[in-house]
Amino acid sequence: MKSRIYPFYFVIGTLCLYLLLFVVPSIMGLFYSFTDWSSYSEEINYIGLENFKIIFSPEEHYFSALSNTVWFTVATTILKTGLGIVFALILNEGVLFRNFHRGLIFMPSILSFIIVGLIFKSILNPETGLLNVFLNRIGLSFLAKQWLVDLKYAFNSIIAVDTWKGLGYIMTIIIAGLQSIPPEYYEAADIDGAHYFSKLRYVTLPLLKPAITITIVLNVLYGLKIFDTVYVLTNGGPGYATEVLYTSVFREFGLGRYGVGTAMSTVLFVMMSVIGYFTVKLLDRKEVEF
Amino acid sequence: MSRKYTVSVVIKNIIAWMVSIVMMVPLLLIFINSLKDKAQASSMGMDLPKTLHFENYLIVIERGKLLRSFFNSMFYAGSAILIAILLTSMAAYVLARNKTRLNRFLYFFIIMGLAMPVNYVSLMKVMQLTHLNNTRIGIALLYATIQVPISVFLIYGFIGTIPLELDEAGILDGCSPIRLYFNIVMPLLKPVLVTVAILTFMDAWNQFSFPLYYLNSSTKWPMTLAVYSFFGQFHKEWNLVSADILLTSLPVLIIYLLGQKYIISGMTVGSVKG
Incomplete structure (x- = not known):
């Protein structure tokens, strides 16, 4: 009876798109990662774990792309969540033009990564870039570095740019979390004579836990898939110093070495299946409480 | 007590402005430079345009x-x-x-x-x-x-x-x-x-x-x-690149200004309950 009112053919269009352009390529990719598929030959042969050996061998540059991706994810997650909490606490009350500040801090997260990348290519330019010009003018020339060129700073510069872009989004989620805390808790704490920091420690942070969890999940899912920002800012350079997983895949794709490219995607696929499983569990728990 | 409170409010407001400025300057930089001529834009600074070159936008749309x-x-x-x-x-x-x-x-x-x-x-x-x-x-x-x-x-x-x-x-x-x-x-x-x-x-x-x-x-x-x-x-003509960047971002900026409420609720839904 129910299936007559809510017929299955309503689902079919979406399901077909999703299967054809998302699920099938992922599964095909699993198989292709055990082959020597490339643009040089028509034939595709099974070569076992050869591609994975290349990816994980210390002599090649693929492994550093993997470790860079993980480092990027950890660093941006900590920075955005940490700063997001601090700024959310500051902007939650007692600030004039609160909505103006919030709107402005959120704004970079709606811009395209390409745009943000291009803007910061200019700002971080060692000679003419706004950052170094500013540092020189206020007498801090020793802090002016070759931001995107120097091996030591290039990757951290990318992390900083990404934090600039994504911070407002995370902050907004935390603010929503803060506003869902019932004021009675603070009133009770005031009666007990609690100070700001003990209120923060015993009321605010424990009740913010769900919001913080979701921001961490979002950051991790996003960080592992990073591509555009790195592609525009450094394209993996200097050398392979700032290469991440998806820029590596794109490079292999351009060189026609599809086998290694799919194998790298498969590594990401396995990592994200595990994280994805927990994410879905988490989202489902929420959905019940809507 | 109340004096301590005032101090913390002042500090909060100062921090809020500092963060907002850090967020705003890059966008402002693009806007200012999109109106300069080629020579002045080559240094990509925050100095105001000597003369306004609105034609940059037309050049970019065409080229x-x-x-x-x-x-x-x-x-x-x-x-x-x-x-x-x-x-x-x-x-x-x-x-x-x-x-x-x-x-x-x-x-x-x-x-x-x-x-x-x-x-x-x-x-x-x-x-x-x-x-x-x-x-x-x-x-x-x-x-x-x-x-x-x-x-x-x-x-x-x-x-x-x-x-x-x-x-x-x-x-x-x-x-x-x-x-x-x-x-x-x-x-x-x-x-x-x-x-x-x-x-x-x-x-x-x-x-x-x-x-x-x-x-x-x-x-x-x-x-x-x-x-x-x-x-x-x-890439040598940052005035034109800036104008292009601005025109490319304009549609999302307009949608953001009009539909801010929907965007924020959509992007944060379900994230705080639980």
């Missing part, structure tokens, strides 16, 4: 072929929105209303896509086999597909808040499933559909990877790819 890429972007975003609102909402509705074992599984299977990565290399194989590679339709379908998980998740959650009695009343009146959905249920989904449409628009407008992988011919490029290639050609 960067921005009208063409604007309409491409509009086509991709528009089709993705249409598919999201029609197909995806129908799917989410049935999955939410008829919770059979299969449908429960499909719902999880679809929202797993929120986490999963795209395998661009093997997707190219599928694009070639289906003759979608290097076609406008292919890109539009990809943009729509990538939005399926988040749209299903948002609409599914919202349908739970619509009383079942409405469906029952419709059935008693003898509505067919199609009429029941389009005449009775869908109009009530308006808030969530607006959110989904806006999020789809922003994502589609900012998409870069799909066209980079699957569009060879520049006539089909969206604005993101066009601005990137324009930068490659004119």
Whole structure:
């Protein structure tokens, strides 16, 4: 009876798109990662774990792309969540033009990564870039570095740019979390004579836990898939110093070495299946409480 | 006590302004430089333009072929929105209303896509086999597909808040499933559909990877790819690059100013309860 009112053919269009352009390529990719598929030959042969050996061998540059991706994810997650909490606490009350500040801090997260990348290519330019010009003018020339060129700073510069872009989004989620805390808790704490920091420690942070969890999940899912920002800012350079997983895949794709490219995607696929499983569990728990 | 309080308020306000300035300066920088001449823009500083060069915008539109890429972007975003609102909402509705074992599984299977990565290399194989590679339709379908998980998740959650009695009343009146959905249920989904449409628009407008992988011919490029290639050609003329950046971002900025409420609720939904 129910299936007559809510017929299955309503689902079919979406399901077909999703299967054809998302699920099938992922599964095909699993198989292709055990082959020597490339643009040089028509034939595709099974070569076992050869591609994975290349990816994980210390002599090649693929492994550093993997470790860079993980480092990027950890660093941006900590920075955005940490700063997001601090700024959310500051902007939650007692600030004039609160909505103006919030709107402005959120704004970079709606811009395209390409745009943000291009803007910061200019700002971080060692000679003419706004950052170094500013540092020189206020007498801090020793802090002016070759931001995107120097091996030591290039990757951290990318992390900083990404934090600039994504911070407002995370902050907004935390603010929503803060506003869902019932004021009675603070009133009770005031009666007990609690100070700001003990209120923060015993009321605010424990009740913010769900919001913080979701921001961490979002950051991790996003960080592992990073591509555009790195592609525009450094394209993996200097050398392979700032290469991440998806820029590596794109490079292999351009060189026609599809086998290694799919194998790298498969590594990401396995990592994200595990994280994805927990994410879905988490989202489902929420959905019940809507 | 009250003095300590005032001090903390002052410090809070100062920090808020400092953060806002850090967020605003890069955007302001682009705006200011888009109005300079080539020589003055080459240093990309915050100094104001000596004379205003509004013609930069016209030059960029012509040389960067921005009208063409604007309409491409509009086509991709528009089709993705249409598919999201029609197909995806129908799917989410049935999955939410008829919770059979299969449908429960499909719902999880679809929202797993929120986490999963795209395998661009093997997707190219599928694009070639289906003759979608290097076609406008292919890109539009990809943009729509990538939005399926988040749209299903948002609409599914919202349908739970619509009383079942409405469906029952419709059935008693003898509505067919199609009429029941389009005449009775869908109009009530308006808030969530607006959110989904806006999020789809922003994502589609900012998409870069799909066209980079699957569009060879520049006539089909969206604005993101066009601005990137324009930068490659004119990287010495930052006044023009700035104007291009501004024009490319304008649509999302306008949507953001108009639909801020929907964007923030859509991007943060379900993230705080639990």
